[in-house]
Amino acid sequence: MVDGSRPTLSTVAQHARVSRQTVSNVLNSPEIVRPATRERVLRAIADLDYRPNVVARQLRTRRSSVLGLRMPPASDGISGQVLDRFLHALTGEAQRAGLRVMLFTAEDDDAEIREYQNLRATTGIDGFVLADTHAGDPRTRWLAEHDVPFVTFGRPWDDDRAGTDDLAGTDDGKRGEVDGHPWVDIDGRAGTRAATQHLLDAGHRRIAFLGWPEGSGVGDDRFAGWHATLADAGLAGDAVVQRTPDGVAQGVAAATRVLARDDATALVCVSDSIALGALAAMREHAASRSGRPSVAVTGFDDTPVARAVDLTSVAQPVGDVAARAVGLLRAQIEGRPEIAPDRQVLVEPHLVVRATSRAVR
Amino acid sequence: MVDGSRPTLSTVAQHARVSRQTVSNVLNSPEIVRPATRERVLRAIADLDYRPNVVARQLRTRRSSVLGLRMPPASDGISGQVLDRFLHALTGEAQRAGLRVMLFTAEDDDAEIREYQNLRATTGIDGFVLADTHAGDPRTRWLAEHDVPFVTFGRPWDDDRAGTDDLAGTDDGKRGEVDGHPWVDIDGRAGTRAATQHLLDAGHRRIAFLGWPEGSGVGDDRFAGWHATLADAGLAGDAVVQRTPDGVAQGVAAATRVLARDDATALVCVSDSIALGALAAMREHAASRSGRPSVAVTGFDDTPVARAVDLTSVAQPVGDVAARAVGLLRAQIEGRPEIAPDRQVLVEPHLVVRATSRAVR
DNA sequence: GCATTCGACTTGAACGATCCAAAAACCGAC
DNA sequence: GTCGGTTTTTGGATCGTTCAAGTCGAATGC
Structure with missing residues (x-):
C-alpha cells in the first residue's frame, strides 16, 4: 500500500504460499478450494489490501460489467x-x-x-x-x-x-x-385511471383531459386511462378533450379553451408542464370571473415543479x-x-x- | 467484421505487411512513421474496420481516459x-x-x-x-x-x-x-449583482434580499453581490434581508414577512425555489390588498421552473x-x-x- | 574508407488477470 | 505398498496493446 504499486494476484499467491490460480479460485469459485487454504488466501488478501484489476480481468474474459x-x-x-x-x-x-x-x-x-x-x-x-x-x-x-x-x-x-x-x-x-x-x-393508463378515479371519488362528474396530439404512444396510453375510467362510470359521452404539444404556454392555451366552455370541474393533464399551464389559466380565469369555485387539476410525472406548486400528480x-x-x-x-x-x-x-x-x- | 472476432493490431500488421508496433505508431505518433507506410497502414485499418481495444491499451498504459x-x-x-x-x-x-x-x-x-x-x-x-x-x-x-x-x-x-x-x-x-x-x-456575486443592477436600472430603490442562513459559501457569495450593488448605489442603509432555508414554502414565509413591512418594490432571491415561494406570497398579498402594484422578483439558477412561470433568473x-x-x-x-x-x-x-x-x- | 549517427522499422517482454491441461497430493482399497 | 480415482494445485499460454531494446541500411562526418 505504501510502496506505491498495488499488489497483484502473484503477490498474494506468494504471500499465502499458493499459486496464482488458487487465489483466483478463492475469488471466483471459492467452493472448489479447501477451507484451510481459502482462509490462508483470504488473510493474505486482507493483509495486502489486494483488489483484483478489473481491466486485466476484462481483457481476458471479455466482460466489462x-x-x-x-x-x-x-x-x-x-x-x-x-x-x-x-x-x-x-x-x-x-x-x-x-x-x-x-x-x-x-x-x-x-x-x-x-x-x-x-x-x-x-x-x-x-x-x-x-x-x-x-x-x-x-x-x-x-x-x-x-x-x-x-x-x-x-x-x-x-x-x-x-x-x-x-x-x-x-x-x-x-x-x-x-x-x-x-x-x-x-403503466400510464393506470396512472391516469388513478387520477380520474380520484376525481370521480371526490364528486367530480365533468372531468376534461388535456393531452398531447394523437400518435405518441405515451400520450395515447395516458389518454386511454382517463377515457376508460369515464366510460366505466358512464360519463364518456360528454367528455371533453383538448390536445396540444407539451409546454406550459401550450397548457395555458388549452386550459383556457376548456374553461371558456365552462363545462368542466376538473382537468386531468398528460404532463406536469401542461398542468402547470392549466393552473396559471385558472388563476386568470378566476381573476376575471371572481367567485367561481376553482377547478381541480392533476398532472403526470410528479416532478419537483409539482411538489413546488402543490400539484396533484402521478408519480x-x-x-x-x-x-x-x-x-x-x-x-x-x-x-x-x-x-x-x-x-x-x-x-x-x-x-x-x-x-x-x-x-x- | 462478419467473421465474428474483431481484428487486432496483428491482423492489421499482417494485412499492411508491417509489424504490430508500426501500426501502433501510426495511431499514437503518426509523425515518426514514413508517409508511404502510414498510408498503407491507414488503408488496412479502414479496410478491416479496425478499432483499438482500449482495455488492452489501458492495461499496458495505466490510463483509462x-x-x-x-x-x-x-x-x-x-x-x-x-x-x-x-x-x-x-x-x-x-x-x-x-x-x-x-x-x-x-x-x-x-x-x-x-x-x-x-x-x-x-x-x-x-x-x-x-x-x-x-x-x-x-x-x-x-x-x-x-x-x-x-x-x-x-x-x-x-x-x-x-x-x-x-x-x-x-x-x-x-x-x-x-x-x-x-x-x-x-460567480454568484456577479449573478446577484446583475440582478440587482437590472432592478436598479428599472427604477427600483427598495430592493430586498431573500437569502439562506449565513454560513453557506454559495449563499453568502450571492448575498454579497446584492449588498455590494446597493452599497455602490448608496442604498445599503435601509436594505432589508430575510434569511431562510431553501424551499418553496420557506420562500412564501420569508416573502410574506417582507411584504408585510411594505417597504420593498423588488425582491432578489437566492434561489428559484425561494423566488417561486415569493411569487406565491405576492399573489396572496395582492389578493388581500388589491390595487397595489406588484413587486418584481428575480431567482437564481434559471431552472425549468423559472422558465415555466416566467421568472427572471440568473442562468x-x-x-x-x-x-x-x-x-x-x-x-x-x-x-x-x-x-x-x-x-x-x-x-x-x-x-x-x-x-x-x-x-x- | 571507416566509424558514427540517425531514421524507420521489428522483436521480445511486459501489463494482470483467466483458461487449460497436466502434475501433485490425497484417499481408501486391493 | 501399489494402485485407481478424485480433489487441489501448478505452470504455461493467452487476451491486445505499448514499452524498451535492437536490427538494418542509408546518410553523415572526418
Whole structure:
C-alpha cells in the first residue's frame, strides 16, 4: 500500500504460499478450494489490501460489467427530469449488482448506433439502457440483430399500434422480433385511471383531459386511462378533450379553451408542464370571473415543479423501473434467462394527492 | 467484421505487411512513421474496420481516459436540476476530449473516499469531478494527498472564510493546499449583482434580499453581490434581508414577512425555489390588498421552473463550466499543466429577464 | 574508407488477470 | 505398498496493446 504499486494476484499467491490460480479460485469459485487454504488466501488478501484489476480481468474474459446510457440532448423541458431521476436510480441499482454506468452522447439515432459499435469494439461495454424509445426505433432493431444485451425504459411503440384509437388495447406487448426485446415501462393508463378515479371519488362528474396530439404512444396510453375510467362510470359521452404539444404556454392555451366552455370541474393533464399551464389559466380565469369555485387539476410525472406548486400528480416509480432494468440486463449478460422472471414489465405508478385536487368545490 | 472476432493490431500488421508496433505508431505518433507506410497502414485499418481495444491499451498504459462522478443522493429540490444539466454538458465535453464519464454512488463523504480507492484500484479511473463541495471537505484533501487528478465544480469554501461577514471579500481563491486545487465555479456575486443592477436600472430603490442562513459559501457569495450593488448605489442603509432555508414554502414565509413591512418594490432571491415561494406570497398579498402594484422578483439558477412561470433568473452557464472542468482534468491526467491556463476559474453567469421583473410599477 | 549517427522499422517482454491441461497430493482399497 | 480415482494445485499460454531494446541500411562526418 505504501510502496506505491498495488499488489497483484502473484503477490498474494506468494504471500499465502499458493499459486496464482488458487487465489483466483478463492475469488471466483471459492467452493472448489479447501477451507484451510481459502482462509490462508483470504488473510493474505486482507493483509495486502489486494483488489483484483478489473481491466486485466476484462481483457481476458471479455466482460466489462459496464452499462452504457446515452444522455438525451439537453432536455429543456420539465419532464426531462424523469430521466434524471431514473439515472440516479439506475446508477445505484447497477452498483448494487456489481455493474457500472457509463455515459455517452449522440446527435441522433444513427450516431447513437455508431456509438454502440464504437463502445462495444473499444471498451467492450456489456449492454445498453435505452431511455427514450419511439415508434419504429432503428436502435432496438440494430441491437437485437447484433445480439447486444439491452433493455428499454419504455415499451416498443410499434407503428401498427401508435396512432390507432384502440382504447381497449391489450396489455401484452406487441412482438417486434421473435418474442420482442426486454423492456420495462410505466403503466400510464393506470396512472391516469388513478387520477380520474380520484376525481370521480371526490364528486367530480365533468372531468376534461388535456393531452398531447394523437400518435405518441405515451400520450395515447395516458389518454386511454382517463377515457376508460369515464366510460366505466358512464360519463364518456360528454367528455371533453383538448390536445396540444407539451409546454406550459401550450397548457395555458388549452386550459383556457376548456374553461371558456365552462363545462368542466376538473382537468386531468398528460404532463406536469401542461398542468402547470392549466393552473396559471385558472388563476386568470378566476381573476376575471371572481367567485367561481376553482377547478381541480392533476398532472403526470410528479416532478419537483409539482411538489413546488402543490400539484396533484402521478408519480413514476423510477426506482422499481431501474431495479428491473438492471435485472433484465444481468440475465442477458450472464446468459441466464432464468434469473429474469419477466422479459416485459409494466410498473404501476401511484397518485400523489396534493392541494390542486383537494380544492373546495 | 462478419467473421465474428474483431481484428487486432496483428491482423492489421499482417494485412499492411508491417509489424504490430508500426501500426501502433501510426495511431499514437503518426509523425515518426514514413508517409508511404502510414498510408498503407491507414488503408488496412479502414479496410478491416479496425478499432483499438482500449482495455488492452489501458492495461499496458495505466490510463483509462475515464472520469468518475458521484451521483448526489436523489436531490428532491428544484436546484438539483443544475447538477443534472452540468452532467449533460460534462458528458458531451468529455466525449469531445476523448474521455468518458462513469457514475457511482456513495452514502457519505467517507464512503465516497472508499469508492475513490476502489475505482482507482480496480478500474483505474483517471480522475474525478466533484460537484458538491462543502466547507472542510475531506474528499478534496484525500484526493490531493493521493495525487489523484480531480476538479471541483465549486470553490473550496474554507472554514476560515465561511461564516464571516466579509462583504468586500477578495476574489482570489483561498489556498487550502499548496496553491490550492483546481476548481471551476460560477460567480454568484456577479449573478446577484446583475440582478440587482437590472432592478436598479428599472427604477427600483427598495430592493430586498431573500437569502439562506449565513454560513453557506454559495449563499453568502450571492448575498454579497446584492449588498455590494446597493452599497455602490448608496442604498445599503435601509436594505432589508430575510434569511431562510431553501424551499418553496420557506420562500412564501420569508416573502410574506417582507411584504408585510411594505417597504420593498423588488425582491432578489437566492434561489428559484425561494423566488417561486415569493411569487406565491405576492399573489396572496395582492389578493388581500388589491390595487397595489406588484413587486418584481428575480431567482437564481434559471431552472425549468423559472422558465415555466416566467421568472427572471440568473442562468448558470454549465456548459462553460463543464468545458473548463474537462480542460483542467486533461491537463492533470496528461501531466501537461501548460494546456490549462487557469487552475481556478470563475465563470460569469448572466441574467435572463422575464415577466416577473418587467412588471409595471 | 571507416566509424558514427540517425531514421524507420521489428522483436521480445511486459501489463494482470483467466483458461487449460497436466502434475501433485490425497484417499481408501486391493 | 501399489494402485485407481478424485480433489487441489501448478505452470504455461493467452487476451491486445505499448514499452524498451535492437536490427538494418542509408546518410553523415572526418
